[in-house]
Amino acid sequence: MVAVKSKTSANTITIRFAGDSGDGMQLTGDQFTDTTAVMGNDFATFPDYPAEIRAPQGTLPGVSSFQIQFSDNIIFTPGDQADVLVAMNPAALKVNLKTVKKGGLIIVNENSFGEDHLKKAAWKTNPLADNTLKDFQVLKVALTDLTRNALKDHPLKGQEVDRCKNFFALGMMFWMYDRRFEHTVAWIEKRFAKRPEMVAANIATLKAGFNFADITETLQTQIHVPKAQLEPGVYRKITGNEATAIGFVTAAQLAGKTLFYGSYPITPASSILHELAKHKVYGVKTFQAEDEIAAIGAAIGASFGGQLGITGTSGPGVCLKSEALNLAVMTELPLVVIDVQRAGPSTGMPTKTEQGDLLQVMYGRNGDSPVAVIAPKTPSDCFQMALEAVRLAVKYMTPVIFLSEGYLAEAAEPWKLPEIEKLPKIEIRHPKEEKDPFLPYSRNPETLARPWAVPGTPGLGHRIGGLSKADLTGNVSYDPDNNQKMILLRREKVAKIANDIPDLTVEGPGSGKLLVLGWGGTFGAIYQAISDLTQEGVKVSHAHLNYLNPFPKNLKNVLSRFEKILVPELNMGQLIMILRDHFPGVNFLGLNKMQGHPFSVFEMKNKIRELL
Amino acid sequence: MSEAVLKLPYTKEDFVSGQEVRWCPGCGDYSILATMQRTLSKFDLPIEKYVFVSGIGCSSRFPYYMNTYGFHTIHGRAPTIATGLRCVNPELSIWVITGDGDGLSIGGNHLIHCMRRNVDINILLVNNRIYGLTKGQYSPTSEKGKITKSSPYGTIEQPINALCVAIASEATFIARTLDTDPTHMSYILERAAKHKGVSFVEIYQNCLIFNDKAFVPVTGRETREDRMVYLKDGQPLVFGKKKDKAIRLKGLYPEEVNYTAGGDTKDLLIHNEKDENPHYAYFLTQMEHPEMPVPFGVFRAIEKPTYDEMLDEQIRQAQVKGKGDLKSLIYGPNTWKVGS
Numbered sequence: 043m044v045a046v047k048s049k050t051s052a053n054t055i056t057i058r059f060a061g062d063s064g065d066g067m068q069l070t071g072d073q074f075t076d077t078t079a080v081m082g083n084d085f086a087t088f089p090d091y092p093a094e095i096r097a098p099q100g101t102l103p104g105v106s107s108f109q110i111q112f113s114d115n116i117i118f119t120p121g122d123q124a125d126v127l128v129a130m131n132p133a134a135l136k137v138n139l140k141t142v143k144k145g146g147l148i149i150v151n152e153n154s155f156g157e158d159h160l161k162k163a164a165w166k167t168n169p170l171a172d173n174t175l176k177d178f179q180v181l182k183v184a185l186t187d188l189t190r191n192a193l194k195d196h197p198l199k200g201q202e203v204d205r206c207k208n209f210f211a212l213g214m215m216f217w218m219y220d221r222r223f224e225h226t227v228a229w230i231e232k233r234f235a236k237r238p239e240m241v242a243a244n245i246a247t248l249k250a251g252f253n254f255a256d257i258t259e260t261l262q263t264q265i266h267v268p269k270a271q272l273e274p275g276v277y278r279k280i281t282g283n284e285a286t287a288i289g290f291v292t293a294a295q296l297a298g299k300t301l302f303y304g305s306y307p308i309t310p311a312s313s314i315l316h317e318l319a320k321h322k323v324y325g326v327k328t329f330q331a332e333d334e335i336a337a338i339g340a341a342i343g344a345s346f347g348g349q350l351g352i353t354g355t356s357g358p359g360v361c362l363k364s365e366a367l368n369l370a371v372m373t374e375l376p377l378v379v380i381d382v383q384r385a386g387p388s389t390g391m392p393t394k395t396e397q398g399d400l401l402q403v404m405y406g407r408n409g410d411s412p413v414a415v416i417a418p419k420t421p422s423d424c425f426q427m428a429l430e431a432v433r434l435a436v437k438y439m440t441p442v443i444f445l446s447e448g449y450l451a452e453a454a455e456p457w458k459l460p461e462i463e464k465l466p467k468i469e470i471r472h473p474k475e476e477k478d479p480f481l482p483y484s485r486n487p488e489t490l491a492r493p494w495a496v497p498g499t500p501g502l503g504h505r506i507g508g509l510s511k512a513d514l515t516g517n518v519s520y521d522p523d524n525n526q527k528m529i530l531l532r533r534e535k536v537a538k539i540a541n542d543i544p545d546l547t548v549e550g551p552g553s554g555k556l557l558v559l560g561w562g563g564t565f566g567a568i569y570q571a572i573s574d575l576t577q578e579g580v581k582v583s584h585a586h587l588n589y590l591n592p593f594p595k596n597l598k599n600v601l602s603r604f605e606k607i608l609v610p611e612l613n614m615g616q617l618i619m620i621l622r623d624h625f626p627g628v629n630f631l632g633l634n635k636m637q638g639h640p641f642s643v644f645e646m647k648n649k650i651r652e653l654l
Numbered sequence: 655m656s657e658a659v660l661k662l663p664y665t666k667e668d669f670v671s672g673q674e675v676r677w678c679p680g681c682g683d684y685s686i687l688a689t690m691q692r693t694l695s696k697f698d699l700p701i702e703k704y705v706f707v708s709g710i711g712c713s714s715r716f717p718y719y720m721n722t723y724g725f726h727t728i729h730g731r732a733p734t735i736a737t738g739l740r741c742v743n744p745e746l747s748i749w750v751i752t753g754d755g756d757g758l759s760i761g762g763n764h765l766i767h768c769m770r771r772n773v774d775i776n777i778l779l780v781n782n783r784i785y786g787l788t789k790g791q792y793s794p795t796s797e798k799g800k801i802t803k804s805s806p807y808g809t810i811e812q813p814i815n816a817l818c819v820a821i822a823s824e825a826t827f828i829a830r831t832l833d834t835d836p837t838h839m840s841y842i843l844e845r846a847a848k849h850k851g852v853s854f855v856e857i858y859q860n861c862l863i864f865n866d867k868a869f870v871p872v873t874g875r876e877t878r879e880d881r882m883v884y885l886k887d888g889q890p891l892v893f894g895k896k897k898d899k900a901i902r903l904k905g906l907y908p909e910e911v912n913y914t915a916g917g918d919t920k921d922l923l924i925h926n927e928k929d930e931n932p933h934y935a936y937f938l939t940q941m942e943h944p945e946m947p948v949p950f951g952v953f954r955a956i957e958k959p960t961y962d963e964m965l966d967e968q969i970r971q972a973q974v975k976g977k978g979d980l981k982s983l984i985y986g987p988n989t990w991k992v993g994s
């Protein structure tokens with residue numbers, strides 16, 4: 043008998059897929075996301091997985107999760123807690139239980155709840171049989187058996203059959219949230235083009251999951267999330283690291299330069315190297331260096347050679363690059379250093395997010411060594427900020443730090459694509475042969491940038507290096523007054539960038555009791571918290587810093603209009619320390635979290651309420 | 655600061671920069687600098703195409719004294735900067751000047767990888783077997799037992815052999831020369847300049863302040879003819895005051911034998927710098943004082959595709975059907991439309 047099912051609608055849903063590292067949860071999440079994108083919802087995702095490639099099967103450290111929030115509203119976070127958790131084994135259930143809303147639905151693969159697996163996940167008793175899950179709705183599905191059954195007439199064997207079960211779970215989710223499965227079917231056909239038997243098996247499993255959800259008595263209602271009112275335009279799904287890579291390729295094209303990317307593999311920055319390595323058709327040169335130092339050294343060499351030298355890494359790599367970065371400061375060459383921050387100190391938690399490198403990139407070098415620092419706030423914003431990084435680096439002849447975060451790097455969202463023709467060209471003028479002697483440390487009066495003379499240009503031969511430079515000639519100089527003058531000049535040059543960046547804008551009331559001042563990837567949680575609270579009638583404002591050094595010129599004025607400034611950061615209070623230095627007397631208050639996870643909207647709302 | 659544009663043909667003086675040279679009087683670096691300036695002035699490459707890149711140490715001041723483009727970088731890292739530079743500009747003649755400390759200690763990693771990649775640059779390793787600029791500590795090439803400021807009881811470290819490192823890293827051009835023989839040095843510099851791919855040259859250099867006469871037992875006036883052997887391609891390894899000694903193989907080891915000019919060379923070792931196999935070149939690097947005469951000259955000169963060439967070739971291949979356009983980059987494979 044087929045049950046007659048009802049259909050309701052919801053505004054916002056959060057799903058979390060969790061399983062063993064080998065269960066294909068990231069892929070399952072990606073597929074759900076792609077379909078959700080095509081169906082017109084807004085969304086944000088959060089892949090959360092261990093640093094180990096395949097931690098022992100069934101254990102707690104081996105759990106890999108993927109969370110997606112999708113909505114008919116504009117959203118910026120992957121959701122605090124899940125409406126639905128799909129747990130492929132007891133370990134996934136244990137690790138993720140606290141991420142599920144009270145009353146939420148937990149779908150478990152009951153085939154995996156044998157003695158052995160329970161023990162590996164450190165469950166003393168079977169949570170499906172006792173009171174552990176009393177606050178939730180639980181749907182026990184024999185995912186393994188059902189998958190085997192669906193494939194009994196297929197030629198696949200053993201492990202290959204069992205590996206299809208994530209598609210069974212995906213099929214169920216597609217039914218529950220009224221999604222079409224054509225997009226995933228097309229993906230499977232492409233992915234396994236050379237193995238027709240895999241295509242057939244995966245599609246069969248997907249459909250079996252969909253049909254199972256349709257007929258099982260336990261799932262009574264299909265939930266529809268209407269399309270979001272996104273701004274009209276063409277969209278694609280993008281992660282922060284993809285947007286970063288595409289952004290820098292675009293910047294190089296707009297500048298008419300070769301992008302040279304030197305990098306050493308490091309989580310969570312490696313996917314930028316992978317992405318750039320594909321783009322040879324755009325003339326991109328990637329160099330997988332022998333270490334972090336060689337990566338930045340080669341990038342500096344490329345910049346010296348008149349092209350666009352960029353290096354990318356994470357916090358531990360920035361430590362290693364600091365001496366070379368200082369060389370770029372002293373020689374005043376354009377350079378972009380991408381730092382995709384991860385939880386530290388030391389090796390820390392490589393796959394977890396943090397904002398712990400701000401003070402390092404600002405101050406972590408010998409001597410007085412100013413560099414420009416900018417930070418994207420959402421995955422797609424990485425594109426825009428990449429263009430900015432290059433624009434500032436070449437215009438001011440300075441290293442620019444592009445301070446991204448693990449969370450932004452991997453999270454996906456819809457990106458409204460820019461109009462290509464309207465992207466501004468990046469102007470670069472290299473000096474040419476002149477009558478007068480060439481002065482490599484003369485300066486543009488407006489920007490204080492020195493000329494970028496390219497080796498090979500007749501008549502401009504000159505020597506640069508890390509030793510103290512004489513004004514104008516750039517010759518080695520140990521003159522005390524000259525040294526002080528040059529240090530001040532370099533500081534002034536970077537400070538002048540403030541004239542060339544947008545003012546800080548305030549969302550919400552322009553003055554009042556409380557301003558939340560964020561930077562980087564905390565944007566989503568702050569934005570969401572403030573829009574929720576504003577709907578409740580709470581008066582609170584939000585400003586977000588994309589530029590951390592120098593600050594926007596109107597920052598002081600903005601701060602003066604509020605009684606209290608809340609500065610949420612995923613560190614012990616690094617921006618707040620800089621702010622207190624720049625703006626003494628302002629009432630800055632911190633909200634700090636060092637758990638490797640982004641802020642939840644809930645945490646943010648609580649803190650704001652507490653301060654009002 | 656540079657003066658008016660210099661035109662070919664050049665003189666040695668055209669390569670002299672205005673900066674006052676600050677090495678100790680009598681330092682071996684002077685002869686290396688002068689030989690370089692003289693050698694380059696004979697070529698017809700425009701002067702603006704030369705770039706000298708160095709690390710830290712006495713010899714690393716070299717770029718300041720050359721009237722070319724120059725980059726005095728940081729300790730040990732010159733090969734990385736030269737690599738990046740070469741990757742974006744195929745027309746330059748790039749010279750890395752490094753020392754035993756800079757190249758083999760702090761920068762050892764980069765040296766190895768730069769050579770194995772066969773980046774088309776020339777690396778001169780100026781070896782004085784001591785730290786000069788930091789005032790006299792032992793270096794990775796200092797002999798075991800050496801007493802220095804940082805080893806008052808003698809070093810307990812096995813010295814590294816620069817040319818062995820070059821061979822292990824599969825450098826395609828490997829040579830050794832010395833500061834006191836400008837003619838030979840000039841020949842080697844010319845060979846290095848003309849080699850396509852990485853050229854690695856070790857130069858024995860005297861630091862008269864902290865390690866004076868370190869090479870005299872081999873290269874000194876009295877002993878050099880018996881203790882040095884100049885390598886000549888296709889010729890036996892002849893040495894001795896009267897050119898009466900040569901080398902032959904005894905099993906896997908070299909052995910000194912008597913030699914008469916024009917005599918039978920059948921049993922003798924004949925130098926072959928083009929041997930693709932690294933065994934022979936490695937064997938030569940093991941000929942060390944005092945057991946054997948020390949070889950000078952080109953140990954190895956073979957041809958292999960260079961890193962920079964292959965990098966450009968991959969891009970050329972990718973662009974056979976045209977360069978990528980921004981729209982397909984930004985749009986990617988999957989887009990969807992919202993609204994009208």
Ligand code: SF4
Pocket residue numbers: 676677678680681682683712713782786787860861862863864
């Ligand atoms: S210390 Fe030695 S190597 Fe350095 S400049 Fe003086 S003599 Fe030359």
